[in-house]
Amino acid sequence: MLEAHVADELLAAARQARERAYAPYSNFAVGAAALCADGRVFGGCNIENGAFGPTVCAERVAMFSAVAAGCRDIRAVAVVGEPERLLTPCGVCRQVMAELAPEAEVVMEGGGERLVMTVAELLPEPFELRTERGRTTR
């Protein structure tokens, strides 16, 4: 279980990253932060595109930044949207979490509520291409 002060710090990093959101189409800014096993924290914001499809969510930007910097052990991901409302990650980001941060806890805060869930709780049966379970049962 993530200690409260660690969750606090990760949420603060997510809020800071949210300030860099590039969201001229939706005007919906999202921030995220990924905590690595070695203590490094990588922020991410949503980055939209006029063709819509290429838009990337804040959670994926944070996780991809961590992996690109050599972190293969993401322990936690924090995500914040509008302060008034709790934001839970989209299905695509949950699938990416299942691959890059399968043991992680996900901290969400908004509307005066804090929710901490494991990736397995957020996505119980992820698609898995290269695991025993993926090959034999599906």
Ligand code: THU
């Ligand atoms: N978005 C995120 O960054 N994370 C989520 O979990 C949900 C949605 C972004 C994508 C898009 O830029 C905007 O929020 C509206 O969907």
